[in-house]
Amino acid sequence: MAQKQDDKPPEKQPRDKGKGVSLSLMARLWRGYMVCYWPQLAAAVLFMVTLAAAEAMFPVIIEWVFASFDTGRQATADGGRSFMDYIPLEPTPRNVMIWGPVLLLTAGCLNAASQYLYSLSTNAAAIGVLRDLQKAMFGNFLNYDYAQTREDGSGQLVSRFTNDTTTLRESLTRVPNAIRDIFRLLVLLTMMALYDWVLFLIVALIYPTIGLPVTWIGKRLRKYAGGVQNQIGDMTGQLAESMRGARMVKTYNLEDYEKSRADASFEERHALLFKFVQMRAANDPMIMVVGAIAVAAVIGTAAWRFSTGDLTGEQLIAFVVILTLLSQPARSIGTLNAVLQEGLAALERIFWVIDRKPEITDAADAKELVLNGGGTGASIEFADVRFAYPGGEAAIDDLSLTVPAGQMVALVGESGAGKSTIFNLLPRLYDTASGTITIDGQDLRGLTLKSLRDHIALVSQEAILFDDSVEANIRFGNWAASEEKVIAAAKAAAADEFIRALPSGYQTRVGDAGNNLSGGQRQRIALARAFLKDAPILLLDEATSALDAESERKVQEALARLTEGRTTIAIAHRLSTVRDADLICVMDRGQIVEQGTHEELLTRGGIYSRLAALQFRED
Structure with a gap:
């Protein structure tokens, strides 16, 4: 059953520790991954400026168009300035009829082209960063200890490579968009201030109040986002278990049991997502309410300013156009915090994968494994070895064993006796708690992992x-x-x-x-x-168990040739496969309780003799 995320050690769950951590995460992302995409980002800045300029053209053109309907207008009202004077055409009905559509279409096409090229540039950088992060994650994952990969669970790790990077991609796309929208906002606010400073002050006082509820919502969104992403990992692992074990599920009629497990995961996900959706859904309406208050205040004040002659009709219309254009970047900036918090939660989990260090590594003075030579394999010695898996009893308890070079030693015994643990310790998938393991007199801890594993072949x-x-x-x-x-x-x-x-x-x-x-x-x-x-050392874990009789005979003959002159340790459940071994060790509860040749062990009447009697039907 997939392990619940809450049951895992605290260090496996990245936690937000405040604004400092968020800034540190963003700074690291920039220095380590984004800065190398500066050409795309520089192009995005260029298109951002072009977009803001194209957008600023709309209120100016609209003012010029409406000015043509007022033949007795003043050049500029007392309270502000006009931008339409920059258009080198008189605002006459004939000019508006001919050039009005041309100017609007030009501004629209320039706006559309800038948006497209800007989006292309920022997305190219974003997906490039994601690719680099995934490479870094997988590169470090390959360095994990065997124990770490088993401890994390495939579901959690796959979730970091898929769901977390997808969430981060949205944030990486939205953050540049926010910078673009901030620039657009500054340009539009500047024009607004120049049109009428009183109306500008009203907008400037109302809109910042959006930040208070948005910040409150963002903190909770980040908390919920982390929970949702963690639960995806658990659910992915559970679904993978059900799919891998389809044969057992069908054979043992476990459909109802598996359905109940899956239903529980889906219900948990539904509850987490609903909380998340509740918070996120409140974001836009809150911004909309504040925006409506701003528009209402502007309309009331504008009517008063118009009645006093401080604002012309075309300036008022241009101002309303600016206010309308402001709503999109303001809303985008307001919702950015929600997306950013989700992305930061995902980024914490991604960097956790990249930063995690393996515990089993080469010693500072590690040397290459050098065998004594002669083509006779290598001698292996276990001396007072003890080992226990995390949270369990000793799997190997003060075990001592010598495997002479070029000989075959078979390990037999019940499941859980410690046979597979010996296979895990020899290539240093785990390290012993105490005692030593040597190959040709060389302690495994003093050898490079690569040279050690180059000398070992495993068939599980x-x-x-x-x-x-x-x-x-x-x-x-x-x-x-x-x-x-x-x-x-x-x-x-x-x-x-x-x-x-x-x-x-x-x-x-x-x-x-x-x-x-x-x-x-x-x-x-x-x-x-x-x-x-x-390899000179062979580890055979019931290597012929899945073969039919004819194939087993052929493979046994080949194995007999292969093991000649090589050191072989074989785990055997069927004693017929190891009856010719040089030494047979019977294991029980992590210790060797009997050892000898097949014939010797049969005559002792111990555990091996009883196992042989069951399998060979000997008296």
Whole structure:
């Protein structure tokens, strides 16, 4: 079941700590990602100025048009100034009939072109920044410890790559738009002040009151936005679980159970979204009310100014046009805070992924793993090793084991005995709590992770394939291998024959998680990958469990050749697969309770003897 976000450690949930954190986030976004898109941003500034100029032309043209209807007008009223004098045409009905449509169409086309090019420039920068953030997120994610990837859950991580970046994209688009709208607002307010300073003061006093409720709403929107984004991650993980486990759901008639889980997630999401929508829905109406108050005050005052001769009719109309043009940028700036808070919540989560540091890293003086040579694998020694998974009991408890170079050691025992944990500790997917693990006398903690893992090949019981070609999935073992070696590895894994029978042979895509192939086919491709890597240390986790009898026989023969001269540790549930191992270790509760050869353990009458009696039906 997907883990609830509230159950996770506090450090996994980024929290807003005030305006300082918000400014720090925005400054980091600018320095680290946006500044490299300065050509697009510079072009956006140019188009922003052009747009403001085109918009400012409308009230001037309207004033000029209406002036033609007043033949006895004064050039300028006592209370303000006129901008139509900048039009080198007398405001006569004939000139307005000919040139009025031309001027309006010119201003409209210039406005439209500027808006289009401005939007293109800002969006190009925004999607470029998102791409760079996603690259940085995934690049750092690949450095995570195995434990960190399991702890976070795929749903939460996928949500950061998809939902959070989508939310941030809207904010990145709106912030430049807000700068544009602020510039438009300044231009229009300047014209308004020059037309009539009294009306300007009324607007200037009323509109700033929008900021008080908008700020209050914005704080709550950011809180709700973070909750919505976190819940998306939980829901994504749960849905992915249901889809991956479709076979079990159908077989065990778990449809009602899965539906109840999904319904609970959908209800939780509905509740969070409704709170979020409530707050966001209040934003625009509040701005609209304040805007209506401003218009009402302007109309009343304008009528009074007109009656006293301080304002001409055409100036009043031009002023109303400016006021109408003000509403769009004012509303945009007012709603910016809501979008910005959502974006900052998403940005916190994105930077958390980028900033998170792995706990298992190379030591400052780490060295390359160097084997003793001779082509006989490597000796491995576990000395008093203890390990426990977070929040659990000891999975390995004071375990000591020596695996001589070139020999095969089999681990058997019930599930939970600690067999897989040994496989996790050897390539340092986890670090021991105490004790040491050495390869040819070299402590794993003193080795570089790359050199350590280059010497280990793992074939797990669950074959992991990526949605790529068969050849690519085999080449993961060695990208530099020739085509002949790839085919040889496939033949060694008894896979060549069925691969050639696929629609496109080695270039056939295996599908999501290899779903285009059978379980046995997936396992043999994973085996071919291990053959191709040709590592001196092999970790085999029931590597032949998914094969039919004929394929198992072929693979067992190939494994016998492959393990010769190499150090192999094998987990076995079917004892028939390891009866020829050099040493068999029986594990129970994280300890080795019996060890010896197959024949030796049978004669002791212990756990192994009882397991063998059940599997081989021996007395």
